[in-house]
Amino acid sequence: MSDFSSALSKALYLLISGDAALMEIIALSLQVSLSAIALATLIGLPLGSVLAVARFPGRGGVITLVNALMGLPPVVVGLIVYMLLSNAGPFGVLNLLYTPTAMLIAQTILVTPIIAALARQACEDLLEEYDEQLRSLGAGTGQIIATLLWDGRTRLLTAILAGFGRAIAEVGAVMIVGGNINHVTRTMTTAIALETSKGNLALALALGVILLALAFAVNAAVMGLSGTAERAAHA
Amino acid sequence: MPDGSRRPEPDLLEVRGVTFKAGGRMLVDHIDLALRPGIVTVILGPNGAGKSLLLRLMHGLLTPASGEILMPGAGATARTRRGQAMVFQAPVLLRRSAKANIAYALKLRGVSRAERNARAITALEQAGLAHLADSPARRLSGGEQQRLALARALALEPKILFLDEPTASLDPASARAIEGVIGDTHARGVKVVLVTHDVGQAKRLAGEVVFLNRGKVTEISPAKSFFKRPESVPARQFLAGEIVE
Amino acid sequence: MFLSRTFTRGCLMLAALVLSLTLASPRQAAAKPFIILQSSTSTVNSGLYNFLLPRFTSKTGIEVRVVSAGTGQAINNAKNGDGDVLLVHARSAEEKFVAQGYGVKRFDVMYNDFIIVGPADDPAEISGLEDASAAFKIIAAAKAPFASRGDISGTHKKEMKLWKASQVDPVTASGTWYRETGSGMGATLNVAVGLRAYTLTDRGTWISFKNRGDFKIHVQGGTALLNQYGIILVNPEKHPNVKAREGQAFIDWILSAQGQAAIAAYKLGGQQLFFPNAGTLSSLPLTGRD
Ligand SMILES: Nc1ncnc2c1ncn2[C@@H]1O[C@H](COP(=O)(O)OP(=O)(O)O)[C@@H](O)[C@H]1O
Numbered sequence: 001m002s003d004f005s006s007a008l009s010k011a012l013y014l015l016i017s018g019d020a021a022l023m024e025i026i027a028l029s030l031q032v033s034l035s036a037i038a039l040a041t042l043i044g045l046p047l048g049s050v051l052a053v054a055r056f057p058g059r060g061g062v063i064t065l066v067n068a069l070m071g072l073p074p075v076v077v078g079l080i081v082y083m084l085l086s087n088a089g090p091f092g093v094l095n096l097l098y099t100p101t102a103m104l105i106a107q108t109i110l111v112t113p114i115i116a117a118l119a120r121q122a123c124e125d126l127l128e129e130y131d132e133q134l135r136s137l138g139a140g141t142g143q144i145i146a147t148l149l150w151d152g153r154t155r156l157l158t159a160i161l162a163g164f165g166r167a168i169a170e171v172g173a174v175m176i177v178g179g180n181i182n183h184v185t186r187t188m189t190t191a192i193a194l195e196t197s198k199g200n201l202a203l204a205l206a207l208g209v210i211l212l213a214l215a216f217a218v219n220a221a222v223m224g225l226s227g228t229a230e231r232a233a234h235a
Numbered sequence: 236m237p238d239g240s241r242r243p244e245p246d247l248l249e250v251r252g253v254t255f256k257a258g259g260r261m262l263v264d265h266i267d268l269a270l271r272p273g274i275v276t277v278i279l280g281p282n283g284a285g286k287s288l289l290l291r292l293m294h295g296l297l298t299p300a301s302g303e304i305l306m307p308g309a310g311a312t313a314r315t316r317r318g319q320a321m322v323f324q325a326p327v328l329l330r331r332s333a334k335a336n337i338a339y340a341l342k343l344r345g346v347s348r349a350e351r352n353a354r355a356i357t358a359l360e361q362a363g364l365a366h367l368a369d370s371p372a373r374r375l376s377g378g379e380q381q382r383l384a385l386a387r388a389l390a391l392e393p394k395i396l397f398l399d400e401p402t403a404s405l406d407p408a409s410a411r412a413i414e415g416v417i418g419d420t421h422a423r424g425v426k427v428v429l430v431t432h433d434v435g436q437a438k439r440l441a442g443e444v445v446f447l448n449r450g451k452v453t454e455i456s457p458a459k460s461f462f463k464r465p466e467s468v469p470a471r472q473f474l475a476g477e478i479v480e
Numbered sequence: 481m482f483l484s485r486t487f488t489r490g491c492l493m494l495a496a497l498v499l500s501l502t503l504a505s506p507r508q509a510a511a512k513p514f515i516i517l518q519s520s521t522s523t524v525n526s527g528l529y530n531f532l533l534p535r536f537t538s539k540t541g542i543e544v545r546v547v548s549a550g551t552g553q554a555i556n557n558a559k560n561g562d563g564d565v566l567l568v569h570a571r572s573a574e575e576k577f578v579a580q581g582y583g584v585k586r587f588d589v590m591y592n593d594f595i596i597v598g599p600a601d602d603p604a605e606i607s608g609l610e611d612a613s614a615a616f617k618i619i620a621a622a623k624a625p626f627a628s629r630g631d632i633s634g635t636h637k638k639e640m641k642l643w644k645a646s647q648v649d650p651v652t653a654s655g656t657w658y659r660e661t662g663s664g665m666g667a668t669l670n671v672a673v674g675l676r677a678y679t680l681t682d683r684g685t686w687i688s689f690k691n692r693g694d695f696k697i698h699v700q701g702g703t704a705l706l707n708q709y710g711i712i713l714v715n716p717e718k719h720p721n722v723k724a725r726e727g728q729a730f731i732d733w734i735l736s737a738q739g740q741a742a743i744a745a746y747k748l749g750g751q752q753l754f755f756p757n758a759g760t761l762s763s764l765p766l767t768g769r770d
């Protein structure tokens with residue numbers, strides 16, 4: 001298909017020419033998704049590790065719920081956040097609708113269950129191996145959790161990257177709560193949706209290629225950094 | 236039954252009427268046992284006898300269904316575990332360097348940052364692992380891993396050291412190295428409690444033998460008399476290399 | 481509490497990152513007054529706003545943030561007070577919006593027209609007709625594929641009106657030759673091209689639409705196909721957050737001679753897309769109200 005080659009050359013051209021509009025939406029996409037990931041990590045890792053270690057009635061139910069929430073459709077998250085932030089909703093007074101912050105909130109809600117669920121699984125697998133040894137050494141619950149988070153860092157990093165992939169790629173939630181406003185809330189994915197609806201398939205595809213490259217760059221950077229850190233830790 | 240078991244204040248640790256059940260099976264069946272200082276106690280018995288369970292019960296990793304584990308002056312198990320250390324059959328090492336594994340254990344015991352580094356290095360030297368201090372622990376060989384686990388346990392300076400078949404998966408040379416460290420540890424006055432099903436190892440190390448079969452202690456004898464003339468039928472069969480009833 | 485130093489440091493760094501990112505969001509622009517315009521996707525896709533809004537902003541200093549949504553969603557958002565001005569093309573819904581007190585007053589702004597497009601080989605042979613209802617009747621009789629928005633948007637409402645006039649109920653054939661996409665105009669055009677189906681589209685979207693394949697305009701020009709746009713200030717009495725002054729300024733400007741001239745001046749591919757008709761009392765002379 002000629003669309004593919006023309007999309008590729010378009011993507012290259014846009015990147016090399018440093019197209020201002022493109023740079024703006026790339027920056028916004030990264031800003032929103034990276035912040036959402038940071039927040040989701042701050043919530044999801046403690047939540048996941050506590051779920052792995054703690055024993056309480058209803059734990060199975062909570063784990064099933066968190067696992068199920070991984071499948072939350074972005075549109076549904078968008079709708080819920082819209083209803084909360086709408087001027088007719090409870091948090092309307094905050095004037096957050098159609099701002100990057102609204103998109104940040106939606107993506108955080110979308111991604112937190114993914115990080116929490118994957119972290120829970122990673123920590124629980126590790127706990128099976130470590131539990132007796134750590135208790136033998138005299139570790140308390142808090143110390144066990146901290147140890148699992150640190151020793152499970154490789155898998156946790158993968159969980160965080162999975163969350164990032166979901167955040168940077170989703171369109172349903174940011175479209176509804178961001179409104180795809182030019183220069184304000186237009187991200188890579190809403191721009192792709194817009195160009196697709198204009199029938200600008202080559203440009204849409206070019207943006208898709210750039211989005212992929214972006215996700216690749218972030219993954220490579222994180223893996224590279226963690227590899228360096230790991231080597232430094234063992235030096 | 237050793238006469239020390241009825242004394243009100245145990246020397247080190249005393250097991251009184253302890254049972255442990257799982258899945259409706261009595262896996263540890265009313266065991267009485269007093270650990271006395273000055274000798275190596277070997278818990279001997281066939282596979283599945285309940286040796287590991289008994290060790291975990293004494294170390295406080297399992298809670299007995301009935302009976303009690305007594306220690307001098309102490310009530311709370313969490314605190315009492317501080318005077319103990321345990322090495323598991325398969326060493327569990329954390330995903331960090333050899334040195335960091337030891338430093339980690341010391342940190343849990345509240346040793347200051349500066350001191351734990353020095354103590355970790357000393358422990359590695361004593362285990363002959365100083366050259367591997369910064370290697371990732373999980374990349375060491377099986378023998379080195381077990382020596383590291385032992386070094387980590389010893390760095391805690393325990394009063395009682397529990398060892399669960401520490402040489403079961405090692406080659407003879409590595410096993411001999413571990414046995415050497417166990418001997419030295421005993422010589423330094425640490426109470427060693429060793430679980431094994433290896434009669435040769437028991438002969439080399441035991442001061443007294445606790446023979447366990449199907450969750451029950453069939454006899455507790457000084458090593459010399461045990462290997463010469465075991466009192467219980469299961470122990471006799473075991474030493475004769477027969478299938479134990 | 482025991483936490484490894486690295487771990488604590490990591491958490492702090494993450495927290496700092498979040499804060500810096502959220503605080504540095506483009507809301508720095510908050511000093512600049514802005515209004516939110518809820519508009520139908522088709523208008524946004526036509527590129528009209530990119531042409532129009534800089535003119536208004538440079539004159540008044542007021543930024544216009546356009547949220548594009550389907551007409552139904554745009555009206556609903558405006559009902560919730562999530563916008564200051566509504567600009568859509570679904571007159572009866574707009575009038576209902578005002579009647580229910582959600583809007584202050586409705587003004588005609590401009591119109592464009594609808595067209596029926598389809599594959600070049602024109603399997604139902606409707607090419608050249610002006611009467612859209614007659615064309616629909618032929619399409620139905622031929623069971624030729626037809627792609628409908630199916631999203632209760634302004635365009636979809638117009639389409640249903642035309643079906644009604646043709647005395648065909650296409651919904652009974654839904655899933656066979658009649659396909660409801662439930663999507664916006666652009667998405668529906670993409671589907672139509674893919675399925676080689678006829679579809680009703682506004683001319684603006686069609687002219688700016690790039691993925692046409694061999695599709696052509698087959699039916700156009702009938703008065704029933706005219707498409708009136710209205711503009712409404714969201715009622716500040718209902719929603720006190722509405723920026724009535726700035727919103728009204730935008731409405732005044734777009735209805736002014738200057739705004740109307742700007743609409744007429746917007747061309748795509750050499751064609752005028754929208755025809756200003758503010759203040760002409762009867763607005764579209766012949767439209768059946770849609
Ligand atoms: N947590 C447990 N739940 C149920 N059964 C167990 C558990 N741990 C051990 N057992 C069973 O108890 C018996 C004794 O186990 P163990 O103490 O490990 O034997 P060994 O003497 O070989 O160390 C075995 O039959 C084992 O299957």
Ligand SMILES: [Mg+2]
Pocket residue numbers: 286287288399400
């Ligand atoms: Mg065992």
